[in-house]
Amino acid sequence: PLQAVLxxxxxxxxxxxxxxxxxRGLRLVYRESDRAARxxxxxxxxxxxxxxxxxxxxxxxxxxxxxxxxASACRRAKIVVMRRLSESVPKVAGDAVLLQQAFLNxxxxxxxxxxxxxxxxxxxxxxxxxxNLVSVEVKDSGAGIAPDVLPRVFDPFxxxxxxxxxxxxxxxxxxxxxxxxxxxxxxxxxxGAVFTVHxxxxxxxxx
Numbered sequence: 001p002l003q004a005v006l007x008x009x010x011x012x013x014x015x016x017x018x019x020x021x022x023x024r025g026l027r028l029v030y031r032e033s034d035r036a037a038r039x040x041x042x043x044x045x046x047x048x049x050x051x052x053x054x055x056x057x058x059x060x061x062x063x064x065x066x067x068x069x070x071a072s073a074c075r076r077a078k079i080v081v082m083r084r085l086s087e088s089v090p091k092v093a094g095d096a097v098l099l100q101q102a103f104l105n106x107x108x109x110x111x112x113x114x115x116x117x118x119x120x121x122x123x124x125x126x127x128x129x130x131x132n133l134v135s136v137e138v139k140d141s142g143a144g145i146a147p148d149v150l151p152r153v154f155d156p157f158x159x160x161x162x163x164x165x166x167x168x169x170x171x172x173x174x175x176x177x178x179x180x181x182x183x184x185x186x187x188x189x190x191x192g193a194v195f196t197v198h199x200x201x202x203x204x205x206x207x
Contacts, residue, residue, distance in 0.1 A: 057093070062096055081120075090127060099179065136196070141192040144188065184198075
């Protein structure tokens with residue numbers, strides 16, 4: 001139903017004869033309908049079927065695509081993005097679209113932690129041969145995570161942000177768990193927060 005609403009609003013917006021107040025109203029309808037659709041998609045991922053496609057996925061490629069989606073927004077907000085991706089990182093088994101969404105949610109969370117101020121986001125990938133784990137860290141220079149908030153950051157609908165739905169981090173947690181991995185959050189000693197994703201390397205990618 002929401003896709004039908006969005007499709008019809010898009011068609012209406014193409015008309016050049018709409019009065020300005022109507023055009024503004026349609027933009028609002030489209031924006032809020034799109035937001036509702038995103039919440040529903042997130043809920044569907046959280047409900048999950050437990051079945052994730054098992055294809056070789058480049059974690060570095062998924063991170064790069066997620067960063068590219070937020071590049072212009074970070075530039076406008078004067079956020080410096082540091083990308084440190086190890087070339088020795090093997091592939092993991094899973095769904096490239098879901099993993100990209102998981103990393104995108106972490107990057108968005110880092111942006112929001114800066115609360116519209118200039119700051120820094122660092123994204124780093126690495127591989128542990130002894131544990132056969134691919135790791136991705138997303139660090140921000142924001143206010144950090146309060147001790148009473150830390151145990152709840154991955155709970156659905158829990159948010160400390162006025163405009164947040166409380167689903168982004170919960171969705172990331174579910175996606176990573178469905179890929180056989182784990183994600184943890186921690187405050188940084190230098191200020192800010194770090195979210196670390198651990199994923200098992202695909203069997204054919206072991207080094």
